[in-house]
Structure formats: C-alpha cells, structure tokens
Amino acid sequence: MAMQAVMEGLKPQGYIKRVKQRGGNAPTIADVAAQANCSPMTVSRVINGGSRVKAETHEAVMKAVRKLNYKPNRAARSLAGGEQLRIALMFDNPSASYLAEFLMGALDEASSNDIHLEVQSCDNASEALPIMRKLHDGGIKGFILPPPLCDNQAVMDLANELDAVAIAVGPGKATDAHGSVIIDDFQAAYDMTKHIIGLGHSRIGFIIGNPEQVASGRRLSGYLAAMNDAKLDVIDELIVQGRFTYRSGMAATESLLKVDPRPTAIFASNDDMAAAAVAVAHRQHLDVPTDLTVCGFDDTEMASTIWPELTTIRQPIRQMTASAVSTIARIVSARRTSSNWPTEFTTLPYELIRRDSDAAPSLAKRTSSGSGQS
Amino acid sequence: MAMQAVMEGLKPQGYIKRVKQRGGNAPTIADVAAQANCSPMTVSRVINGGSRVKAETHEAVMKAVRKLNYKPNRAARSLAGGEQLRIALMFDNPSASYLAEFLMGALDEASSNDIHLEVQSCDNASEALPIMRKLHDGGIKGFILPPPLCDNQAVMDLANELDAVAIAVGPGKATDAHGSVIIDDFQAAYDMTKHIIGLGHSRIGFIIGNPEQVASGRRLSGYLAAMNDAKLDVIDELIVQGRFTYRSGMAATESLLKVDPRPTAIFASNDDMAAAAVAVAHRQHLDVPTDLTVCGFDDTEMASTIWPELTTIRQPIRQMTASAVSTIARIVSARRTSSNWPTEFTTLPYELIRRDSDAAPSLAKRTSSGSGQS
DNA sequence: TTTACTTATGGTAGCGCTACCACTATCGTC
DNA sequence: GACGATAGTGGTAGCGCTACCATAAGTAAA
Numbered sequence: 151m152a153m154q155a156v157m158e159g160l161k162p163q164g165y166i167k168r169v170k171q172r173g174g175n176a177p178t179i180a181d182v183a184a185q186a187n188c189s190p191m192t193v194s195r196v197i198n199g200g201s202r203v204k205a206e207t208h209e210a211v212m213k214a215v216r217k218l219n220y221k222p223n224r225a226a227r228s229l230a231g232g233e234q235l236r237i238a239l240m241f242d243n244p245s246a247s248y249l250a251e252f253l254m255g256a257l258d259e260a261s262s263n264d265i266h267l268e269v270q271s272c273d274n275a276s277e278a279l280p281i282m283r284k285l286h287d288g289g290i291k292g293f294i295l296p297p298p299l300c301d302n303q304a305v306m307d308l309a310n311e312l313d314a315v316a317i318a319v320g321p322g323k324a325t326d327a328h329g330s331v332i333i334d335d336f337q338a339a340y341d342m343t344k345h346i347i348g349l350g351h352s353r354i355g356f357i358i359g360n361p362e363q364v365a366s367g368r369r370l371s372g373y374l375a376a377m378n379d380a381k382l383d384v385i386d387e388l389i390v391q392g393r394f395t396y397r398s399g400m401a402a403t404e405s406l407l408k409v410d411p412r413p414t415a416i417f418a419s420n421d422d423m424a425a426a427a428v429a430v431a432h433r434q435h436l437d438v439p440t441d442l443t444v445c446g447f448d449d450t451e452m453a454s455t456i457w458p459e460l461t462t463i464r465q466p467i468r469q470m471t472a473s474a475v476s477t478i479a480r481i482v483s484a485r486r487t488s489s490n491w492p493t494e495f496t497t498l499p500y501e502l503i504r505r506d507s508d509a510a511p512s513l514a515k516r517t518s519s520g521s522g523q524s
Numbered sequence: 525m526a527m528q529a530v531m532e533g534l535k536p537q538g539y540i541k542r543v544k545q546r547g548g549n550a551p552t553i554a555d556v557a558a559q560a561n562c563s564p565m566t567v568s569r570v571i572n573g574g575s576r577v578k579a580e581t582h583e584a585v586m587k588a589v590r591k592l593n594y595k596p597n598r599a600a601r602s603l604a605g606g607e608q609l610r611i612a613l614m615f616d617n618p619s620a621s622y623l624a625e626f627l628m629g630a631l632d633e634a635s636s637n638d639i640h641l642e643v644q645s646c647d648n649a650s651e652a653l654p655i656m657r658k659l660h661d662g663g664i665k666g667f668i669l670p671p672p673l674c675d676n677q678a679v680m681d682l683a684n685e686l687d688a689v690a691i692a693v694g695p696g697k698a699t700d701a702h703g704s705v706i707i708d709d710f711q712a713a714y715d716m717t718k719h720i721i722g723l724g725h726s727r728i729g730f731i732i733g734n735p736e737q738v739a740s741g742r743r744l745s746g747y748l749a750a751m752n753d754a755k756l757d758v759i760d761e762l763i764v765q766g767r768f769t770y771r772s773g774m775a776a777t778e779s780l781l782k783v784d785p786r787p788t789a790i791f792a793s794n795d796d797m798a799a800a801a802v803a804v805a806h807r808q809h810l811d812v813p814t815d816l817t818v819c820g821f822d823d824t825e826m827a828s829t830i831w832p833e834l835t836t837i838r839q840p841i842r843q844m845t846a847s848a849v850s851t852i853a854r855i856v857s858a859r860r861t862s863s864n865w866p867t868e869f870t871t872l873p874y875e876l877i878r879r880d881s882d883a884a885p886s887l888a889k890r891t892s893s894g895s896g897q898s
Numbered sequence: 899t900t901t902a903c904t905t906a907t908g909g910t911a912g913c914g915c916t917a918c919c920a921c922t923a924t925c926g927t928c
Numbered sequence: 929g930a931c932g933a934t935a936g937t938g939g940t941a942g943c944g945c946t947a948c949c950a951t952a953a954g955t956a957a958a
Contacts, residue, residue: 178944189908194946202906226944229599229913246825250623253631257643266598269631287593289550396829422829429830432807451620455770455796455826456803552914563938568916576936600914603943 177218185214197222236266237292237315237478238285239471242274242299247451248467252296252319255471263479275302286312292478294471296320300330301363315481317474320365320465329477329494331470335365338463338500339372342417342445345461345502347380350510351415351443354382355406357392357399357427359419366394369419369447388413392423399423403430414511415443421453424460428507439509449503458506466498473498551592559588571596610640611666611689611852612659613845616648616673621825622841626670626693629845637853649676660686666852668845670694674704675737689855691848694739694839703851703868705844709739712837712874713746716791716819719835719876721754724884725789725817728756729780731766731773731801733793740768743793743821762787766797773797777804788885789817795827798834802881813883823877832880840872847872 179197183190188207195203196211203211214220239256241249253269260267268290272278278299285293292315299305300318309316309328318330346354356373359366370389377384387409392398399418403426406413418424424446431442438444438458446453449464477494484492553571557564562581569577570585577585588594613630615623627643634641642664646652652673659667666689673679674692683690683702692704720728730747733740744763751758761783766772773792777800780787792798798820802812810816812832820827823838851868858866 176944179946180944190945191908192906195907198946202904204906207906223603223944225599225601225603226913227599227946229597229603229915229943230945230947231913246622246624247620250620250627253624253627254643254645257627257631268635269628271628284593289595397831400831425829426831429803429806432803433809435807452826452829455799457771457774457800553916554914564915565938566936569937572916576934578936581936597914600943601916603913603945604915604917605943 176223177220179220179222181218182211182214182220185218186210235263235292235479235482236268236290237294237475238268238270238282238290239294240270240272240278240282240299241296242272242278245450248296248448251467252471255468256294256475258468259472259475263476265475265479267475275299275305278302278305279308282308282312282314286314291315291482292317294319294474294478296471297363297365298360315478315485317477319470319474320467328481328491329474329496331473331477331496331498333465333470333498333500335368336372336375338502339369339417339419339447340376341372341502342447342463343373343376344380345504346415346417346443346445346508347376347382349415349443349508351413352382353385353388353411353413353415355388355390355403355409355413355416357390357402357406357416357418357423359392359423360394361391363394366419373417385409392419394420394422396422396426399426400430403427407431407434407436413442415445415508417445417447419447421446421448421450421460421462424462424507425452425456428456428458428460439507441512443508443511445508453503454505461505461508462503464501464503466500469498550597551594553594553596555592556585556588556594559592560584609637609666609853609856610642610664611668611849612642612644612656612664613668613670614644614646614652614656614673615670616646616652619824622670622822625841626845629842630668630849632842633846633849637850639849639853641849649673649679652676652679653682656682656686656688660688665689665856666691668693668848668852671737671739672734689852689859691851693844693848694841702855702865703848703870705847705851705870705872707839707844707872707874709742710746710749712876713743713791713793713821714750715746715876716821716837717747717750718754719878720789720791720817720819720882721750721756723789723817723882725787726756727759727762727785727787727789729762729764729777729783729787729790731764731776731780731790731792731797733766733797734768735765737768740793747791759783766793768794768796770796770800773800774804777801781805781808781810787816789819789882791819791821793821795820795822795824795834795836798836798881799826799830802830802832802834813881815886817882817885819882827877828879835879835882836877838875838877840874843872 179190179193182193186193186207188211192203192207193211195201196208197215237260239252241252256267268285270281270285272281275298282293282305293309294317295305296319300316300320306316315328317328320332343354354377356370358370374384388406390402390405392402399422402423403416406416407430416424416427418427424444427444428438431438431444436442444460446460446462449462453460453462473496477496481492481494553564553567556567560567560581562585566577566581567585569575570582571589611634613626615626630641642659644655644659646655649672656667656679667683668691669679670693674694680690689702691702694706717728728751730744732744748758762780764776764779766776773796776797777790780790781804790798790801792801798818801818805812805816805818812818818834820834820836823836827834827836847870851870855866855868
C-alpha cells in the first residue's frame with residue numbers, strides 16, 4: 151500500500167491513484183488514464199463509444215487499455231450508470247429440456263449485457279399474475295414469457311396493464327406482446343410435411359397439439375398447405391387431436407393406426423407425442439421407420455434418447471431467449487428516451503434434423519433406410 | 525460538498541434521503557435505515573448476518589426491509605465489498621433434464637449469495653481441461669463438477685493442480701475433490717430393491733449403469749445387499765450390463781426377458797434404461813406393471829413423461845447444486861483466512877417416488893395396482 | 899473584434915453499499 | 929471505583945465508474 155504511494159511520486163502530473171482500501175489489483179480506469187496521460191473521463195468516453203474524442207487521444211487510450219489489459223468493472227459501471235436493467239424469466243412449462251436451453255441463452259446474454267435476470271417458476275398461469283405484480287413493484291422492467299404463459303390472455307393483459315415489456319418466446323400470439331421471438335411454425339411444419347411427402351408417402355397422419363397453444367394451429371396449417379400443394383388428399387380421419395402429452399400421443403396414434411388403409415407416416419406436433427407414436431407402433435409390431443415413418447417437432451431430449459431417434463424440427467431455443475433478452479433491453483432503453491412504444495418481432499431460423507425415424511414407405515422395401523445425422 | 529453541508533444543517537437527526545442524481549426508485553439501504561430509525565450501517569449489519577445487533581433493532585430493520593421490499597443492490601455490494609466470488613459450473617452431461625435443475629439450484633444460491641456463476645458447457649472431459657485453465661486464469665475460484673466430469677481423473681487432477689476448489693455433485697469419487705454433494709446411491713438402490721421385494725417379487729433383474737461412473741457400482745451394491753438381506757438368490761443372468769443409455773437399456777432388457785423363468789421385475793440404474801425396458805416389454809406384449817414391474821433411478825423428465833410413469837428415485841438436484849455453491853463459498857473464504865484446506869462432504873436425502881410402473885407379481889392378479897403419486 | 903457555437907477535455911459529485919475506526923453504554927474484574 | 933473488555937451503534941471514506949457541468953480551446957457567424 152505504502153509502496154504504491156511511493157510509486158505515484160514518480161508520476162508527472164497525471165491522476166494520482168489513491169491507495170486502495172481493500173485488496174484487489176485489477177487495473178482501474180484511473181490507471182489507464184495515467185498511462186494515457188489524460189483524465190479518467192476521457193478514458194470512459196473512449197471506452198463507451200468514443201464520441202468527441204480526438205483520434206490521437208483515442209488511440210493513446212486504447213493503447214493503454216491494451217497494455218494494462220484493462221477490463222471495466224461491471225459493478226462500478228452499473229452502479230454509476232444508474233438503474234440496472236432487471237428482467238424476469240417466468241415459466242410454468244414443466245419441460246426441463248426446454249428450460250435448460252432457455253436458461254443458458256438468457257443467462258449468457260444477460261451476463262454479457264450486465265442485465266440482472268431473475269428466474270421465476272410458477273405452477274400455473276394464474277399463480278403467475280401476483281408474482282408478476284410483485285416483481286414489477288420490485289423494479290422488474292420486462293418479462294420473458296415462454297409458452298404456455300405467453301398464450302395466456304390474463305398474463306399478457308397484466309403485462310400491458312403494468313406497462314412492462316413482455317417478450318413472448320416461442321409460439322405465442324405475437325400481437326399481444328411488445329415483442330416476440332419465434333420460429334415460423336407454419337413453414338417448419340410445411341417443410342417437414344414436404345420432406346415426408348418427398349420420401350414417397352401420401353397417407354400421412356397428423357397429430358395436432360394442445361388447442362390452447364397457438365403454435366398448434368400454425369403447425370396444422372403448415373401440414374395442410376403442404377398436402378394441398380402436393381395435390382394430396384387431406385383425409386379427415388388422418389388428422390387427430392392431441393394435447394402435446396405422451397399419453398395423448400398414444401391415444402391419437404392408436405386411432406390413426408385403426409384407419410384402413412393405415413397411414414404410412416405420422417407427423418406429430420411435438421416430440422413427446424411422436425415418441426408415443428413410436429411406442430404404440432412397436433407394440434403393434436410395426437417397425438419404425440420400415441413400416442411407419444414418425445416425425446416430431448421441437449427436438450427435445452426425448453427425440454434423441456429413444457430408439458429410433460426422431461427426425462424432428464429444431465428450434466434455436468438458446469438464440470431465441472438470448473434475442474428476447476436483448477430485445478427487452480433495447481425496448482426499455484428506447485422507451486426511456488422517447489415515449490412511443492416500440493415493438494420488435496423476430497423470427498429465427500429452424501432446422502429440420504433428420505435422424506432414424508423416417509424412410510420411404512415399406513412397399514419400397516426399406517430401400518433408403520433413414521440416414522442418421524446429428 | 526458545500527451544499528451538502530448546508531443540507532446537513534437542516535437535519536433533525538435521522539438520515540435524510542438525498543435527492544437522487546439519476547433515475548431509479550428502488551429503495552436503498554438509507555430508506556430502510558430511515559424507516560427503522562437507525563443508521564445505514566446497522567441495516568447493513570442486519571442484512572449481512574446480524575452480528576452484534578440488538579434483537580429489537582434487528583427486528584425493526586427486518587420489518588422495514590419487508591415493508592419497503594428492499595433488495596440490496598448487487599452492483600453496489602460487490603463494488604464496496606471488494607472482489608466478488610466467481611465460480612464456474614462445468615458440464616459435459618448431455619442430459620438437459622438434469623441441467624435445468626442444476627442451473628436452477630445453482631443460480632438461486634449464487635444470486636442470493638452474490639456469487640457470480642459462470643456456466644460452461646464442453647463436449648467432453650478433455651475439452652474441459654483447457655477451459656478450466658482459462659477460467660482459473662480469469663479469476664474463477666471454484667468449480668462445480670457434475671458427473672461424468674467429476675469421475676474423470678484428469679479433470680480432478682487439474683483442479684488440484686490449480687489450487688481451485690472443486691465440488692463434485694452427484695455420484696463421483698468424493699475423495700478426489702475438496703468436497704462433494706451426493707445422495708447415498710447405495711442406500712437408495714437398497715431401498716428400491718427392498719421396495720420391489722416388498723411387493724412380492726423375488727426374480728428381480730438389474731441393469732447396471734455405465735461402468736465408468738462410480739455411482740453405477742454403488743447402485744449395484746445396494747441391489748445385491750438388499751437381495752442378500754432378504755435371503756433371495758442373486759442370479760447372475762439377471763444382472764446385466766448397461767451404459768445408462770436408452771439403447772443399452774433395450775439390449776439389456778431383451779437379454780433379461782430371455783431368461784427362463786423370466787424376471788417379474790426389472791430395476792434399471794437410471795430412467796432412460798427403465799424407459800427402454802418398458803418399451804421392450806410392451807413390444808413383447810408384457811403389460812407394465814401387471815406382467816412386469818419396472819423401476820428406474822434419477823426421476824428425470826422421462827420418468828413422468830412415458831406411460832406408465834416410472835417408480836424411481838428422486839435426487840434433490842436443486843438442493844445439491846445449491847449446496848455445492850455455498851460449500852465452495854465457505855471453503856474459499858475459509859482458505860482466505862487460514863491456510864489449511866478444509867473439505868466438506870455432504871449427503872442429501874433422496875426420495876423414492878412411487879408411480880405406476882410397479883405392482884405385485886402377476887400371479888397375484890394385479891391386486892395392488894400402482895398407486896400414482898406426484 | 900465580439901458573440902455564439904462547437905469540440906475536446908477536465909473536475910466534481912455521487913451511484914448504494916461495506917470496511918474500518920470511533921464512540922458510547924454496560925459490564926465485569928481486580 | 930478505576931480499568932480494560934465487550935456489545936451495540938454511528939461516522940467517514942472510499943469501491944470504479946459515469947452523469948453532469950465547467951472549462952478551454954478552436955471555428956463560424958455577427
């Protein structure tokens with residue numbers, strides 16, 4: 151400590167670094183300022199966008215920064231910079247597989263933007279309402295709402311009432327939120343259906359998802375459109391209602407396999423139902439994919455756990471939540487300056503993951519067995 | 525300064541809240557102090573462990589905290605309190621279901637203890653090594669290592685070499701880490717086996733887990749001990765090797781069901797293999813649980829997704845990671861003061877979750893059907 | 899030249915919290 | 929009863945950074 155003071159004595163006229171009260175030895179903005187022979191303010195300006203700084207000064211500062219390997223202190227930054235943005239990630243979705251990806255994406259983005267992310271679970275949408283109120287009172291400025299929360303009108307209404315920024319991630323009624331991050335469910339289902347048709351199938355069963363989630367309808371539409379575009383008959387019996395659960399997938403598959411002639415492929419609106427379809431098929435001694443092609447949607451863990459692994463649609467969940475976090479940040483800061491309410495709707499690309507549960511219909515005698523692929 | 529001095533003159537004797545320079549309206553420690561009629565210091569003391577504070581004062585402060593819904597400002601805290609503890613949660617476990625729980629537990633604990641948690645994924649253990657080095661260079665003081673990372677000798681060696689605190693969560697060689705948080709795998713497997721025996725089974729098949737994970741052996745031992753204690757013959761053919769994967773569970777089950785007379789129950793070392801056992805049984809037109817009882821281990825999402833839902837062992841994963849985080853915090857701070865290396869080994873309670881996949885053997889004609897339970 | 903305005907920089911005062919020390923009561927202890 | 933301990937509290941000074949204003953130049957308009 152005293153030593154440091156001695157060292158300062160050598161300095162020409164720069165900003166004297168105070169003796170540190172507590173441990174720690176990371177370079178501070180003052181160190182950089184001394185090194186670059188300017189004031190800490192100038193350094194701050196350079197670091198934060200370099201507005202109104204002479205080019206030479208700018209460069210001198212940058213050189214000092216590099217030399218000292220200076221990293222701005224997050225804590226100090228957000229303390230000095232006024233309010234720290236705090237947003238909440240709510241969920242009542244029991245799917246752990248989603249959740250992990252959700253968290254990873256949100257966490258990364260939040261921590262690199264110095265945003266405080268509160269993670270809140272609740273058992274159901276109605277329980278979410280008081281929690282949201284409380285969080286909002288506690289200074290939470292925005293909410294990230296994955297389905298099914300974002301499909302709940304009461305939740306979205308409350309977000310509106312509170313003037314909080316709500317971003318729906320994944321399927322949801324985009325129009326109700328201040329923003330949303332989605333994939334194109336319609337197009338994804340369209341592509342998958344087209345893929346199945348391309349394998350040679352024409353009797354393709356479809357299991358609809360939970361009617362309360364908007365994505366279900368979009369996926370159904372995609373299926374229908376692809377069938378129509380391929381000039382294939384849409385057979386009512388081959389479209390059955392499910393509820394996104396394994397159990398509902400079993401019932402749906404049983405009813406599909408009773409249709410005569412039975413479908414040669416089943417496209418389920420999510421992986422859990424697709425897994426159930428595989429199980430039911432196996433019980434009826436139908437091989438997958440030789441006798442029956444089964445495709446899912448979401449690429450949850452289930453899809454790559456069971457055998458055969460499912461051909462499915464992967465949503466870039468991580469990027470989606472990351473994008474949700476940064477969108478909220480943008481909207482909140484935009485609202486601070488102007489009073490209008492910007493909204494942002496982002497659509498991210500999905501991916502058709504081909505695994506081992508699809509093949510050409512069996513009349514073709516298993517010529518092209520599903521070629522695995524991660 | 526001068527202005528402030530003037531303002532001070534007006535002060536009665538309480539702490540006047542200064543006019544805020546920038547936006548923001550979250551209650552500060554000064555607000556609480558005013559409310560509780562004491563100094564900010566006292567509030568700080570109460571918040572941070574309440575040492576040397578009179579009981580009444582303590583209560584008054586807590587009341588004020590509750591009334592104002594005061595939350596300490598993280599940034600200010602870590603800025604004032606010197607270095608913030610940073611620890612990393614590494615994982616190469618592909619199981620998303622675990623991961624979600626892991627993250628939730630660690631996150632909660634980290635955020636309430638103002639610890640910065642870095643979440644790092646890596647594809648395999650050897651990739652982990654350079655990452656750990658880098659994180660350590662970057663100031664990470666401790667690592668949380670779930671299996672299979674903590675079963676990897678190279679990883680544990682590196683942690684030792686780096687002088688970093690490593691806590692193994694879940695199964696692992698406790699002795700290699702500075703601490704571990706586990707459940708008693710032996711006892712849990714013992715209990716489950718005893719439970720199955722209690723239902724009336726005597727020919728109980730067992731599927732061993734991945735031989736590279738220490739827990740596998742412990743679970744096997746538990747099974748063997750329970751069989752012995754019940755004076756039941758341990759039949760070699762009824763113990764088959766698996767690898768914790770669905771696929772290996774299928775193969776194992778197929779071989780188990782070939783044994784004559786076939787087992788009336790199968791205890792798999794994890795849920796994925798148990799789910800595979802159910803699938804194989806169904807394919808062979810054996811009803812679960814009427815014809816075959818199947819029990820798993822871990823209570824992953826899979827267990828409650830498939831039908832019938834699995835009777836299994838639940839690990840308190842959330843508490844386990846939470847405990848891991850606080851253990852690291854304790855060890856790191858202990859090391860700061862004394863130079864000896866404390867270690868901490870925690871064992872948390874598991875829970876046998878009874879669902880619908882177990883029943884008395886079929887000779888008893890499905891008298892006691894599995895009584896569901898969350 | 900003066901006024902006005904722009905550009906580049908510095909000074910100062912905090913952000914909300916805690917470390918550190920100082921101080922007052924209330925105890926023993928000899 | 930004087931003395932040092934100890935519990936309980938308050939004051940002060942920062943942590944590293946940025947908002948805000950002041951200043952000192954230079955540049956354009958009057």
